[in-house]
Amino acid sequence: MKKTTSIHHISAIVGNPKETVAFYSSVLGLRLIKKTVNFDDPGTYHLYFGDEQGSPGTILTFFPWPNAYKGTVGTGQVGTTLFQVDTNALDFWFERLQSFNIKATREIVFEEETLYFSDPHGLSLGIVARSGSVTHTWKSSDIPDDKMILGFAGAQLLSTHADKTSELVEQVLGFEQIAESETYTRFKSSEQVGHTLDIKKVEPITGSFGVGTVHHIAFRAKDEVDHLDWQNFLMENGYLTTEIKDRDYFKAMYFKEHGDIIMEIATDTPGFSVDEPLEHLGETLQLPEWLESKRILIEHHLPPLS
Numbered sequence: 349m350k351k352t353t354s355i356h357h358i359s360a361i362v363g364n365p366k367e368t369v370a371f372y373s374s375v376l377g378l379r380l381i382k383k384t385v386n387f388d389d390p391g392t393y394h395l396y397f398g399d400e401q402g403s404p405g406t407i408l409t410f411f412p413w414p415n416a417y418k419g420t421v422g423t424g425q426v427g428t429t430l431f432q433v434d435t436n437a438l439d440f441w442f443e444r445l446q447s448f449n450i451k452a453t454r455e456i457v458f459e460e461e462t463l464y465f466s467d468p469h470g471l472s473l474g475i476v477a478r479s480g481s482v483t484h485t486w487k488s489s490d491i492p493d494d495k496m497i498l499g500f501a502g503a504q505l506l507s508t509h510a511d512k513t514s515e516l517v518e519q520v521l522g523f524e525q526i527a528e529s530e531t532y533t534r535f536k537s538s539e540q541v542g543h544t545l546d547i548k549k550v551e552p553i554t555g556s557f558g559v560g561t562v563h564h565i566a567f568r569a570k571d572e573v574d575h576l577d578w579q580n581f582l583m584e585n586g587y588l589t590t591e592i593k594d595r596d597y598f599k600a601m602y603f604k605e606h607g608d609i610i611m612e613i614a615t616d617t618p619g620f621s622v623d624e625p626l627e628h629l630g631e632t633l634q635l636p637e638w639l640e641s642k643r644i645l646i647e648h649h650l651p652p653l654s
Contacts, residue, residue, distance in 0.1 A: 350581050351522025352567040355500050355542030356598070356614040357396075357407035358429050360562045361419060362469040365393050365412035369653045371468050372397045375448055376431075377488035377496055378408070380630035381620050383653070386411055387595065390639055391649055399499060400486040402597075402620040402629065404568050405542030406499035411563065414651075419558025421472060423508045423551050424608035426562035428464065428472040432501035432541055438463055438477040440495045457546070458527050458534055470560030476501035482540045499541030503565055504532070506551040507607030514547050516605045520585050521567060564602065566612035575599050578613045589613075596636055597622065 362368050372378045382396035392413060398406040408429065421427055433441060438454075438461055445452045445465055452465040463475040475497070482498040507513035514533055517523045523535035523545060532546040557563060569575040579589050579601055589603045598614040605611055623634050633650070635643055 349519070349522060350578065352537065352569070352578075352613070353543075354405045354537050354539035354568055355503065356404045356566040356568040356612075356616070357398075357409055358426060358500070358503060358562055358565050359409040359411065360429070360471050361416065361557060361559055362410050362412050362467070362471060363416070363559045364414050364469075365395065365410075365651060366653050367468045368395060368410050368412055372408070375444075375450070377486075377491040379486050381407075382597065382634060383630050383632065384596075384634045384636075385639065385646060385650075387593075387636060390642070390646060393650060393653075396597075396620070396630070401626055403499070403541075404614075404616050405539055408500075413559065417558045418470065419561035420553065420556040421506070421561055422553035422555030423506050424610075425506050425555040425557075426503045426565050426609070427506040427548065427551070428474050428504040429562065430462070430474040430476050430501040430503060430544075431497045432476055432478050432480075432482070432499055433497055434494060435477045435479045437495040438475065440492075441475050444491075457532070458529065466560075471562070472560075474501075474504075480540045502542060502544030502546065503562075504546045504548060505565075505607075505609060506548050506553075506555065507609060508554075509607045510547050510549050513605055513607035513609065516587075516607075517545055517547065520582065520587070564610040564612050566600070566614040569599075569613050569615050571615055571617050572599055575601070575613060575615050582613070596634075 378397040381398050381402040384394050386392045386394045395410045397408045452463050455462050461477050517535050523537050526536045527534040535545045537543045569578050587603045589601045593600045597620050600614050602612045
């Protein structure tokens, strides 16, 4: 049986790109690691945030469509994206969100204190206080080093068939079931970030994609050889995948699991420093080679982010 080590990235649909950059950079203290375009819709941005180098398990990406309809969070989606901080950091984040007039609520989930809130476009987010050996090398001007977001804690999944999604997570992706409550079943992988999935047992609302919703969740493959193995393994287990797509920073393939959530397997390699040095990640618009001839037109069409 194959096992993925953790979440690779999560991709969401949002509205105004300038507001997105301001919130995730200035409020949450994440690094904008890549400013590029949606390869399937080059007239719009694709923005990547994460730790200093965009490590798998820390990467949150956005398709900003300012004029798109608002979506509905429900089945067939990731419900809440959860960030991880150290156990002494949750009070800091509660006060910080309040200072930005962001409403936040506290809940205990599987004996962990969790802070729930939304971004400016309604995307459901959470911060989990969790001990571990994770280090963070990205510096923020106004967030202490020991309070920084360390990456993903995990994600809450809303499935049309929770039992089928649980089967995929455990028997195909290789997560281990570690806890169960009336509301959720929790699964854990081997990494220190991006390593828990909580599958909600019953969700009465049907999801629809739009602003404020997650489009897909991606899991890790080590390299291109492992990626091809994953494609074959998924097909053998009854999951029809797309062809392998080159996203410049990783190879990707997509499938819809039997609870209607769109998932992806993405390679750890080559990473985000293939087209700009680590110290300057996210500073200039990066385009795939096949779009370079249209750079002037694309740059003219895209709105400024600063």
